[in-house]
Amino acid sequence: MKVVLRNPRREVDVAGPRRVKDVLKELRIIPETVLIIRGDELLTGDAMLDDTDTVELRPVMSGGGVGPGHLP
């Protein structure tokens, strides 16, 4: 699947099928710091993604162009 990240905008490929929460864990992103967007819908952590999906992980943190929050 294609995962779109912001600030700066970039794309990474992640093998599917996989749940959203596992994709976030692989990318070391704190779930509370992003919206998970597929097309015009929001997804929860248990949603299943497959290889053909494109999902955007849109950072929600305002006050700085820092992208999503990462785990240490």
Place this chain on the structure above:
Amino acid sequence: MKCTKCGDTAILELRRHNAAFCTPDFLTFFRRQVAAAVRKHRMFTRDERVLVAVSGGKDSLALWDVLIEESYQTSGLYLDLGIHDYSVESKAKCEAFAAARGVPLIVSSVAEAVGAPVPVMQKVTRRPACSGCGLSKRYLMNKAALDHGFPVVATGHNLDDEAATLLGSVMQWQTDALSRQSPALPSTHRRLARRVKPLYRLSERETAAYAFLRKIDYIVEECPFARGATSIAHKEILSRMEAVSPGAKHNFLFGFLEKARAAFERSETVRLEECERCGQVTTGTICAFCRLADEVKRSS
């Protein structure tokens, strides 16, 4: 995951509330949180005109959207900071939002008021851009409210903003700042508009979700000057705490507001005067904004 309310497919999980919502139930939840904030702190009534400070970001536009939907009398205020493409894009977002909803938008230019845009102000003062920018925003928000007859200014500060500000103040034990941190600051002078934060009960993930679901076209990229800001570091720390302990931010902020804030309130009220130059409130004779404008003028 199922919606806690109706059992339909959920679109957002709110771990701190031990809940998940579908789109209609999330939008209802969001509006109720705003209504609860407005009611609890008597922020404004439907008979009052409310000036909503908008930046083009998700929080302020989500706030304006909710207040329009709830039939409040609102006008937007966009402060053009003159920060290159960021300001051009954010202004366009605010203008498009206002035009689509047929609501008035007041635009005020920091460069016209101070004599230079924020990037030049930073070079002249040799202080962080956020310093002069914040001072200018507070001044111009109040000035616009006075000039246009608004008794109250509403800003899009959310739960994360407020928790991060609180953490910053506690880390430095800034007791003055702790005494002033509140979802609603009353007018303590005839030339001072009330300032309220109706989103303080909602996290920034919730405001982002609301903006997305309401198809609000907001600027996702943030101010280039905010990179590396201490407030961002505080937000990241709090988000890590939230990840392992859902509700941590809420408990931190609400615990302060309900149990601790009163202990920091000043025993004596600060005497406010009117600036000899511009007439806006100050604790001295010339306000900090006029002094900043002088500094800019001297160097140009």
